[in-house]
Amino acid sequence: MGILGAGPVTQAIHLPSLARLRGILEVRHIMDVDPAVAESVAARVGARFSTSMEELLADPAVEIVAICSPHQFHAVQVIAACRAGKKAVLCEKPFAMNGEEAAAIAAVSAETGVPIVVGAMHTFDPGWLAAEAAWGTLPEQVHTVRSSIVLPPNPRFEDFATEIVGRTPPAPAPDKDTAPDTAAVKAMLTGGVMGLAIHDLPLVRRFAPDFRAVEVLHAKTVMPFGYVISLRAGDVAIELRAAMNGTWEPSWTFEAIGNDASLSIDFTPSYVHAGSATARIRTAASTTVLGPFGHNGYEGEWRKLAEIARGTGTAPRPETLINDLEFALAIADAAAACVDAGAAAYEEASA
Amino acid sequence: MTTPLLVQAGPDAEQTGAVGAVVASLPVSFAPAGGGPDVVALAGTAGWTASATAAVRSGVRGVVVVDPVAEDPAALAAAAAEAGSAVVLDQAWAGNPVLAESQAAVRNAISDALADAVLLDSVAWGAPGTDPETLLTRHLGAVLACGVELEGLRVIQRNANGYTVIGSLPGGAPAALQGITTSSLPATATVSVLTSSGRADITLPDSSAGWTAEVRSVTSAGAATFPSIYESAHRHSWRRLRAAIDSGAPEADLERFAALTALVGQLHDSPQ
Numbered sequence: 001m002g003i004l005g006a007g008p009v010t011q012a013i014h015l016p017s018l019a020r021l022r023g024i025l026e027v028r029h030i031m032d033v034d035p036a037v038a039e040s041v042a043a044r045v046g047a048r049f050s051t052s053m054e055e056l057l058a059d060p061a062v063e064i065v066a067i068c069s070p071h072q073f074h075a076v077q078v079i080a081a082c083r084a085g086k087k088a089v090l091c092e093k094p095f096a097m098n099g100e101e102a103a104a105i106a107a108v109s110a111e112t113g114v115p116i117v118v119g120a121m122h123t124f125d126p127g128w129l130a131a132e133a134a135w136g137t138l139p140e141q142v143h144t145v146r147s148s149i150v151l152p153p154n155p156r157f158e159d160f161a162t163e164i165v166g167r168t169p170p171a172p173a174p175d176k177d178t179a180p181d182t183a184a185v186k187a188m189l190t191g192g193v194m195g196l197a198i199h200d201l202p203l204v205r206r207f208a209p210d211f212r213a214v215e216v217l218h219a220k221t222v223m224p225f226g227y228v229i230s231l232r233a234g235d236v237a238i239e240l241r242a243a244m245n246g247t248w249e250p251s252w253t254f255e256a257i258g259n260d261a262s263l264s265i266d267f268t269p270s271y272v273h274a275g276s277a278t279a280r281i282r283t284a285a286s287t288t289v290l291g292p293f294g295h296n297g298y299e300g301e302w303r304k305l306a307e308i309a310r311g312t313g314t315a316p317r318p319e320t321l322i323n324d325l326e327f328a329l330a331i332a333d334a335a336a337a338c339v340d341a342g343a344a345a346y347e348e349a350s351a
Numbered sequence: 352m353t354t355p356l357l358v359q360a361g362p363d364a365e366q367t368g369a370v371g372a373v374v375a376s377l378p379v380s381f382a383p384a385g386g387g388p389d390v391v392a393l394a395g396t397a398g399w400t401a402s403a404t405a406a407v408r409s410g411v412r413g414v415v416v417v418d419p420v421a422e423d424p425a426a427l428a429a430a431a432a433e434a435g436s437a438v439v440l441d442q443a444w445a446g447n448p449v450l451a452e453s454q455a456a457v458r459n460a461i462s463d464a465l466a467d468a469v470l471l472d473s474v475a476w477g478a479p480g481t482d483p484e485t486l487l488t489r490h491l492g493a494v495l496a497c498g499v500e501l502e503g504l505r506v507i508q509r510n511a512n513g514y515t516v517i518g519s520l521p522g523g524a525p526a527a528l529q530g531i532t533t534s535s536l537p538a539t540a541t542v543s544v545l546t547s548s549g550r551a552d553i554t555l556p557d558s559s560a561g562w563t564a565e566v567r568s569v570t571s572a573g574a575a576t577f578p579s580i581y582e583s584a585h586r587h588s589w590r591r592l593r594a595a596i597d598s599g600a601p602e603a604d605l606e607r608f609a610a611l612t613a614l615v616g617q618l619h620d621s622p623q
Contacts, residue, residue, distance in 0.1 A: 143512040144531050148472065150545060179523075217507040218517050220525040222470045222545075228525045230507055230515045237508060239515065239529055243470050246548040249569050259479045259512075262535040282535040 001025050002062035004053055004077055005069035006032035006041040008154065009092065012161040012271050014068065015045060017299045024306045028061040037166035053077055057084040064309050067091040071194065075101035082114040087309040090301065092119045093198050094325055102325045106318040115308045115315030117301060120202045120324065122254075122267060124300030126293035127277030128203065131263055134290060135281055141258030142207040142236060147200040149242040150251040157250075157271035185221050186336040192227040193332035197240050200254055201331070202324045203265075207256045210234025211327045216334035229335050233327075240331075260284070268296055276300075356412065356596065357384035363394035368417030368441055369559060373585045380593040390592065395419030395440070400427045403438060413437040413592045417585070419608065421488045421615040428605040437595035439588050440604040444475075444493035444540040444555035446584035449564035449577070457577050460568040461497050464544040464551035471499060471526040473542045479532045483514050486530045487618070492611050493540040493555055494528065501526055506618055516618065537562075546570075558584035 001018070003010055010030075018025055027045040032038035035051050042049035050056055057065065057080060065081040067074055067089065075096040081089045082105075095118045096102040109116050122128055151157075158164050180188070193201075205211045211233050218230040226243035252267040261283050268274040276293035307313025358381050360370035370392045374381045381390070390413035391406050393399055403414050404427045414431075419440050431438045440446070449457055465471075475490035494501065504518035504526075513530040520526055538557040543550060549569035556562035563579035595602045 144529075146474075146529075150550070217515070220517070222525060224469075224547075226470065228470065228472075228517070228527050230517065230527070232508065237510075237513065237515065239527070241470070241472050241527070243545045245469055245545060246571070247545075247550065247569060248571070249549070249574065257531055257533050257535070259532070260534050262533055284534045 001027050001064045001066060002029035002031065002056045002059060003027065003066045003068055004031050004056060004073075005067065006030050006034075006037050006166075007068065008158050008164050008167060010068045011041055011164055012158040013298050014066065014302075015041070016161050016273055017296075017302055018045075020295070020299060021302055021306070025064070025302060029056045029059045031056040032166075034166050040165045053080060057081060057086070063087045064305060065089050071097060075105055078105050078116060079108045082108045082112045082116070085112070086114060088115045088117065088305055088315070090117045090119055090305050094118075094194050094328060095321060096325055097194070098329065099326060102322045106322055109318050116318065116321065117305050117308065117316060118321050118324070119298075119301055120199065121270070121297030121301055122199055122277070123202050123297065124304055125267065125277045125297035126295065126300060127265060127267070127279045127291035128297070129300075130290035130293070131265060131279035131281060132206075134288060135261075135263055138256065138258060138261050138263060138281070139207050139209075141260065142256045143259070144237045144239075144255075144257040145204050145207050146239045146253070146255040146257075147197065147204060147241070148251065148253045149196060149200070150247060150249075151242075151244050151269060152247050152250065153244060154271065156248070157269055161271050161273060180221070182339055186339045188221045188225065189219050189227055189229070189335040189339065190332045192221075192225070192242060193229070193240075193328060193335060196242050196244075197227070197229070197331070198328045200240075201328045203254055204238055205324060205327050208233035208236045208238065208327075210236070211323065212330075214327065214330045214334060216331060216338050219335035219338040227335070229331070231331060231334070268292075270298075353379050355380060355382035356389040356593065357382055357387070358390050358392065359384040359388035360392035361394060363396065364392040364415075364417050367394055368392055368415070368585050369583075370415075370417075370585075373583070373589050376586055377589055377593070381589065390414065390596075392417060397422070400424050403427050404430045407431050407434045407436040407438070410434070411436060413439070413596050415439050415441050415588055415592055417441045418443055418485075418489070420485055421612045423612055424605040424608050428609075431605070432601070435599070437592055437601060438605055439592040439595065439602055440608055441558075441585055441588035442492050442496075443489050443538070443558050443584060445489075445496035446558070446588050447496075447555050447564045448580045448582050448584070448587040449553075449555075449566055450496045451587070454577075457566050458498060460566065460575070460577070461544065461551050461553065464546050464549070464568065465499060465520065466522075467546040467548075468520050468522065468524045468544050469547055470524055470545040471520055471543070472545070473526075473528045473540070475528070475530045475540045476536045477513075477530065477532045477538055479534055481532055483509050483511070483530060484615070486532070487514060487516065487528075488611065488615055490528055490530055490540060491614055492608075494542055495607070495611055495614075497542050497553055499526075499542070499544075501614070504614065504618055561586070
């Protein structure tokens with residue numbers, strides 16, 4: 001394996017996960033634009049290091065490429081990895097930032113035959129997979145979906161998993177007595193959807209067959225970082241909540257509710273390697289508890305990737321990945337448009 | 352020795368308020384009326400304020416109204432004051448004993464969280480077929496009973512499966528109230544106040560049994576769960592009625608309900 005980008009996610013999430021999979025996957029090459037970080041992180045796993053994507057892709061020891069760089073580089077790097085003839089590519093979510101990039105990735109994947117996995121870790125979580133195997137006809141009756149994420153700032157959890165090198169100093173907290181301007185609010189909502197809600201949006205889409213009919217009804221930011229977004233996708237009401245506050249107690253829940261049955265999943269937080277989610281499928285007469293299992297979705301996605309590279313597993317259909325991305329982009333765009341509509345209404349009322 | 356007050360309940364009130372079972376659990380305070388009752392239980396269906404006003408004018412010493420729908424209680428309040436009768440509203444979630452004035456530690460924990468709130472997220476669960484307005488009235492009653500002040504409320508979606516109402520807290524933090532119907536979960540209300548460094552969560556149970564409410568507070572120092580109270584909102588309402596009659600001090604239920612009714616009325620007027 002070769003990993004593009006050796007920031008905190010690689011250090012605290014992926015390398016500890018891979019350390020438990022030594023008989024399956026081996027890290028051969030680490031690339032980061034910061035040579036000190038690349039060298040330090042590579043040394044932890046006895047891998048080569050470099051500061052350029054081209055050098056890593058040219059390394060014959062690398063059969064699988066994992067793309068863990070900042071969002072804006074994902075599409076270019078996925079395409080380059082496919083063209084380099086690797087066995088499989090894992091790209092952190094989101095795997096593109098617009099529809100054109102997504103279409104280009106789908107085309108190159110089809111052309112080269114290189115399978116692509118997007119690191120939507122909750123879709124690989126054993127708790128989610130057990131629920132999916134057990135929920136029967138639930139998706140047909142779901143009328144309401146809720147995703148609620150409450151997390152402390154990432155460094156608290158990163159430090160439980162590893163010793164981070166090259167950590168970027170946190171951005172100054174916004175002044176809570178000063179309302180952010182429209183551009184800042186839009187950026188927070190877009191960042192919230194593409195950076196946080198996106199973890200659960202593939203799950204949401206599983207229960208929203210009319211996912212192209214997205215209508216965002218309301219979008220607000222939560223200080224210091226978070227969102228309250230209400231939307232509809234066809235007949236399904238979808239409520240997204242997130243707050244990254246100073247709490248020590250994380251809470252990450254996903255719910256899908258129908259008239260006669262409902263699903264509730266409590267996910268473990270990222271970084272801490274605390275096993276899988278626990279899922280509960282309820283009816284009036286019963287509660288079925290699934291999990292927790294010993295590994296989380298990150299380890300699940302690596303296992304899946306190894307199976308695909310060996311030819312023993314099936315890659316997700318590119319169409320699924322593109323639909324997931326389009327769903328997320330549509331929500332992010334519409335949430336930002338809500339802010340514009342709100343600002344216009346305010347100006348009209350003030351005139 | 353305390354003399355039991357004699358209770359009469361109509362069939363609707365009996366069904367929704369489990370009046371017989373509750374009265375049986377307070378045998379020193381109440382007894383079923385064979386003839387003229389001291390107190391009556393009424394169902395809070397449309398027109399309940401007129402029925403309660405008539406009951407007060409008939410000379411009963413107290414009235415319990417079970418699960419009242421939004422309705423202006425001003426005339427009833429005036430009639431009750433004139434007659435010296437006590438009126439207690441048996442609200443599904445707002446009437447839970449964990450939210451009583453006497454629960455100072457709980458109220459302080461919620462109040463502290465609200466003072467530092469970054470988000471209020473509340474969900475009310477109802478059985479399929481529950482009228483959304485009825486669910487919303489119960490829901491808003493629960494939120495207000497937690498000491499929450501809501502501003503700028505508006506309904507952004509409503510259908511047979513529930514509703515979403517958004518607004519803000521006095522400090523500007525967003526507030527979102529969602530009603531959801533399903534038979535897979537009991538009729539529960541949750542109120543979650545996220546703060547800059549923790550949260551407070553209040554879970555109010557179905558009042559058809561003595562399930563306990565849960566109140567949990569998380570601060571930077573740790574988490575606290577408050578003592579459980581195995582008493583339904585129904586039974587707590589009847590205990591409050593007895594106390595109000597014995598002390599002669601009226602409960603503030605109608606005053607609070609007037610504020611709730613006004614809030615529900617504003618939501619009718621707001622664009623959807």
